[in-house]
């Protein structure tokens with residue numbers, strides 16, 4: 090199955106600081122913010138030409154993004170690859186021995202089904218597979 094980089098996720102402490110920063114960097118406005126309550130995460134999206142960036146902020150202290158920042162600091166959190174059939178791809182890479190962080194695709198931001206691959210199997214990089222919901 091072909092992979093295409095869909096977006097890069099960046100963990101930040103506060104949207105208040107980081108949204109204006111990325112708006113300045115890309116000379117564009119944040120086109121969408123969305124809360125993913127099930128994950129305790131707020132997301133903010135930027136598009137520059139074909140390149141999409143997702144900022145991630147913890148909804149409350151001690152959330153997954155907070156824990157990530159505590160351990161590794163602010164910065165790149167994951168790379169998301171778009172696949173045509175997330176169910177088939179999850180099965181394929183599971184058979185190849187990769188550890189999936191969720192057994193079934195879950196609802197992600199930006200109208201996507203998503204699955205995460207454990208970074209211990211991918212040289213420390215958290216990989217997100219995503220598929221646009223039909």
Ligand code: ZN
Nearest residue numbers: 098143169217
């Ligand atoms: Zn993402």
